[in-house]
Amino acid sequence: xxxxxxxxxxxxxxxxxxxxxxxxxxxxxxxxxxxxxxxxxxxxxxxxxxxxxxxxxxxxxxxxxxxxxxxxxxxxxxxxxxxxxxxxxxxxxxxxxxxxxxxxxxxxxxxxxxxxxxxxxxxxxxxxxxxxxxxxxxxxxxxxxxxxxxxxxxxxxxxxxxxxxxxxxxxxxxxxxxxxxxxxxxxxxxxxxxxxxxxxxxxxxxxxxxxxxxxxxxxxxxxxxxxxxxxxxxxxxxxxxxxxxxxxxxxxxxxxxxxxxxxxxxxxxxxxxxxxxxxxxxxxxxxxxxxxxxxxxxxxxxxxxxxxxxxxxxxxxxxxxxxxxxxxxxxxxxxxxxxxxxxxxxxxxxxxxxxxxxxxxxxxxxxxxxxxxxxxxxxxxxxxxxxxxxxxxxxxxxxxxxxxxxxxxxx
Numbered sequence: 564x565x566x567x568x569x570x571x572x573x574x575x576x577x578x579x580x581x582x583x584x585x586x587x588x589x590x591x592x593x594x595x596x597x598x599x600x601x602x603x604x605x606x607x608x609x610x611x612x613x614x615x616x617x618x619x620x621x622x623x624x625x626x627x628x629x630x631x632x633x634x635x636x637x638x639x640x641x642x643x644x645x646x647x648x649x650x651x652x653x654x655x656x657x658x659x660x661x662x663x664x665x666x667x668x669x670x671x672x673x674x675x676x677x678x679x680x681x682x683x684x685x686x687x688x689x690x691x692x693x694x695x696x697x698x699x700x701x702x703x704x705x706x707x708x709x710x711x712x713x714x715x716x717x718x719x720x721x722x723x724x725x726x727x728x729x730x731x732x733x734x735x736x737x738x739x740x741x742x743x744x745x746x747x748x749x750x751x752x753x754x755x756x757x758x759x760x761x762x763x764x765x766x767x768x769x770x771x772x773x774x775x776x777x778x779x780x781x782x783x784x785x786x787x788x789x790x791x792x793x794x795x796x797x798x799x800x801x802x803x804x805x806x807x808x809x810x811x812x813x814x815x816x817x818x819x820x821x822x823x824x825x826x827x828x829x830x831x832x833x834x835x836x837x838x839x840x841x842x843x844x845x846x847x848x849x850x851x852x853x854x855x856x857x858x859x860x861x862x863x864x865x866x867x868x869x870x871x872x873x874x875x876x877x878x879x880x881x882x883x884x885x886x887x888x889x890x891x892x893x894x895x896x897x898x899x900x901x902x903x904x905x906x907x908x909x910x911x912x913x914x915x916x917x918x919x920x921x922x923x924x925x926x927x928x929x930x931x932x933x934x935x936x937x938x939x940x941x942x943x944x945x946x947x948x949x950x951x952x953x954x955x956x957x958x959x960x961x962x963x964x965x966x967x968x969x970x971x972x973x974x
Contacts (some may be wrong), residue, residue: 564633564953565935565942566616568609568623568925572596572653582655582843586705586929587947595657601925601949601970602650603627604850609951623647623951635923636954649902651925651970652846654702659802659840661860662712662811665698666872667833671853674868691868693852699899700848701830701883702839703906703968704823705929709842712798712818713880714835718747718755720791721817727792728799728816729780736776739769743813753875759817760873763810764858764866770810777813778803794820801840802859811838811858819880827882828904830897834874845927845968849901891916896973903973908966909933915962921974924952924959931965 572583578597584590587599600607608624611617620626627634631645666674674692683690702709722744729740746759763770781799784792795816802812818836823829823844831837836857855869856862885893885906891913895904905918909931926935927949934943937956944950944967952959961967 564616564955565937565940566623566626566951566953567612567942568601568949568951569612570600570607570609573598573600573607577656577658577660579655579657579843582657582706583653586653586655586843589947597655598846599653600650601652601927602850603647604650606852609949633955634951634953637922646850647923648850648900648972649925649970650848650850651927651968652848653843653927654839654846655843656839656841658805659859660838661862662814662836662838662857664836664855664857664869664872665700665831665833665851666692666853666855668697670833670872671695671697671851674853688863691853691855691865696849696851696853697833697899697901698849698851698853699830699832699897699901700846701828701895701897701904702823703828703845703847703895703904704825704842705845706843707825709823709827709829709844710840711821711823711829711842712815712836712838712840713821713829713831714819714837715756715817715875715877716819716879717877718752718759718817722747724791724795725777725816727789728777728784728795731783732776732780735772736780739773739776742769743773747817752877756817756875756877757870757873760814760857760875761866761870763814764864764869770813771808774808774810774812777816778807798840806859809859811860814858819878821880821882823882828885828895829880830883830895832874832898834872836873845904845929847902847904847970849899889916892918900973903971905969905971906966907933907961907969909961909964911964914964915960918959918961918969920952920954920956920958920971922954922972924954924969924971926950926952926967926969928965928967931963933961933963933965933967936960936962 575597578595603624608622675695781796932945
């Protein structure tokens with residue numbers, strides 16, 4: 564069964580006013596358009612465009628609750644609340660988002676139960692855990708570049724970059740930078756990164772002064788010279804404009820900065836501290852609201868809980884490599900069962916492809932016009948249109964010319 568769906572973009576203040584509309588061929592609202600949600604998440608479930616097809620259900624969440632076996636197939640296990648395990652979004656960041664991390668399944672389950680036992684309402688500002696699910700995610704770059712911060716890098720590299728950035732500062736500035744670089748150098752990498760993060764987010768008055776020193780040093784340094792130092796200066800300048808005085812400006816220099824090219828994917832597992840900086844993309848995540856913030860925000864930062872969730876193992880951020888099961892089809896599979904992303908791009912050279920459905924699918928067309936044939940139904944999807952596909956269609960034979968993104972469970 565093919566069910567056409569749609570939604571209204573979320574108007575978070577960091578969103579672009581034009582990027583989503585230009586991608587999908589819609590009329591801009593005039594307000595920021597940050598995220599278009601395609602799924603059944605209760606925060607903004609997709610509208611069903613023809614409710615006659617779903618016995619009057621007007622949104623995807625309501626229909627799944629009423630008809631879990633039809634909508635989700637085997638994923639709607641007896642005795643469990645029906646749950647579409649993923650959420651797909653079109654995301655357009657015009658300025659940086661907050662630094663954040665997401666818990667593992669075990670951490671989410673324990674945290675949710677703990678806060679329930681405390682009697683915290685789900686909408687309490689003291690809540691870290693809104694549900695019992697983890698929230699890994701990936702982003703597929705649609706803009707020419709998509710800039711992000713992802714995970715901790717080697718602390719020795721960060722210390723060297725900070726020292727170089729601060730060259731020419733006055734003695735007090737050098738002392739303040741030394742307070743951080745000393746921490747980065749004094750212990751094994753994971754311990755040094757944990758200690759440095761705790762200090763930067765711990766409200767020490769020296770940190771406030773350090774942010775001013777680093778911001779001023781970046782303005783003087785500019786973006787010439789050593790590429791790593793130039794990148795650090797650019798990161799500081801961008802973040803200082805959006806979040807002046809925030810300790811996350813300095814914390815960002817301990818992280819990998821990555822610039823995805825169009826068509827590349829970044830995967831963000833549990834415990835990865837990250838922030839999207841700028842760009843347009845398709846985001847796919849486990850359907851959860853569990854976010855631990857780490858700066859670059861006016862919202863609550865629970866430092867002890869954040870430190871308990873973070874993975875302090877340094878690494879080099881790289882794009883996730885796709886599988887290529889057939890011409891015109893690439894599949895991105897993270898290390899979780901909740902979701903995988905199929906990207907179909909057809910042109911004159913490749914006119915059709917078959918996509919297996921391991922469960923309920925959600926699809927959005929961003930270019931051209933494509934025909935989809937399943938086991939019992941067929942539909943045409945054009946630029947800007949989206950649909951939900953029930954598992955009983957088994958597979959999709961896709962033909963035509965265009966691009967479509969398809970979210971499925973990872974089985």
